[in-house]
Amino acid sequence: MARNGPTWRRRTEKVDGFELSPSDSEEVHVLAVDDSLVDRKVIERLLRISSCKVTAVDSGRRALQFLGLDEEKSNTGFQDLKVDLIITDYCMPGMSGYELLKKIKESSAFREIPVVIMSSENVLARIDRCLEEGAEDFIVKPVKLSDVERLKDYMTRDVRDGVRNREGINKRKQRDSSDELSSSSSPPSISSSPSSSSSQPSPSPSPSPSPSPSPSPSILSSSAPCSPSSTLDSPTRRLKMANSDGPPSI
Amino acid sequence: MEVGQMQRRLVDYTKSLFMEGFLDSQFLQLQQLQDENNPDFVVEVVSLFFEDSEKLLNELTRALDQTNVEFKKVDAHVHQLKGSSSSIGAQRVKNACIAFRNFCEEQNTEACMRCLQQVKQEYYLVKNKLETMFRLEQQIVAAGGSIPIIEMSS
DSSP states (O other): OGGGOSOSTTOOSEETTEEOOGGGSOOEEEEEEOSOHHHHHHHHHHHHHTTEEEEEESSHHHHHHHHTOOSSOOOGGGGGSOOOEEEEESOOSSSOHHHHHHHHHHOTTTTTSOEEEEESSOOHHHHHHHHHTTOSEEEESSOOHHHHHHHHHHIIIIIHHHHHHHHOHHHHHHHHHHOOOSOOOOOOOSOOOOOGGGGOSSOSOOSSOOOOOOSSOOOOOOSSTTSOOOOOOOHHHHHHHHHTOSOOBO | OOHHHHHHHHHHHHHHHHHTTSBOHHHHHHHHTOBTTBTTHHHHHHHHHHHHHHHHHHHHHHHHTSSSOOHHHHHHHHHHHHHHHHHHTBHHHHHHHHHHHHHHHHTOHHHHHHHHHHHHHHHHHHHHHHHHHHHHHHHHHHTTOOOOOOOOBO
């Protein structure tokens, strides 16, 4: 099977009588949740350029509907479109990303799906809360290509293989025949200008981020999830500062 | 003007936008996401930003015009605007929003109204700049040239 050289994943031509279609490939399917149209457009593009299939929805409610978890609407048809990763904004009207995370982790059918939280507010307490609830990772907005590439790393390595191994053959066949998602991923065509953050030794916050020395105490706002709170000098923030902030030197 | 000159003019103009803080590295990120399969990506995202922002600015004007200002609502709108401006790299708009949110927290109507003026100013400035930049790009393409890629170390 390997005699033609390149990875078998995205070939569409016939090989030895087997027809490999894109849906047969191991492309990751990501469900992106964000109420901001601008952010949805950006995250969609970031994911597609990283060879992911993307379904983008504008609310936690719609995400649950898509997964077939919404109590009021049942969307059994969609359950064949296997989701490999959910990436959601934290601050959303109605159901927050945190609430969505909880609902997913409470569901026996979907708790295995890794959930990544995005937020423009870099609040250590918020990050901790999400990680404790089972979030795989926490990305500080604005989201960059290096953030998405990092996700792909651990998706292909342990998590996704684990999820897929549990699927069994039958589910895979189901998925192949019903996979009609509109988004066909575009092959990565940028000769990537090296993003410095991808060379960091430990880019993602560990499940228990070590508290960094900070002069100001954290102000926790528990009532309104997205009310203003002071930013702490958390590991994530420090990492981002080192990578990309400040005016680019020209 | 021949293509080479146009390209140089575009590069100089774009660089000035970064130097003056109108745009930050996130805008470069967007440019990296554009390719021959998605040649209008940046224009599309920025257009969405313009639409979104103008809606938000109208909402903000209305909200601050009320007798009893609902600061939570005002803050929510500013938060949204801060988010989208950050996502496209409109740095000065984002910074103006950050200042704005502080005054929302203080529930200071006068200061909020000043902030809104500031945000509007920054918004229209960057809108103007970006539209000029896109026009320069269009001229180059129309003349058969290609858009030069600006390499920057971030």
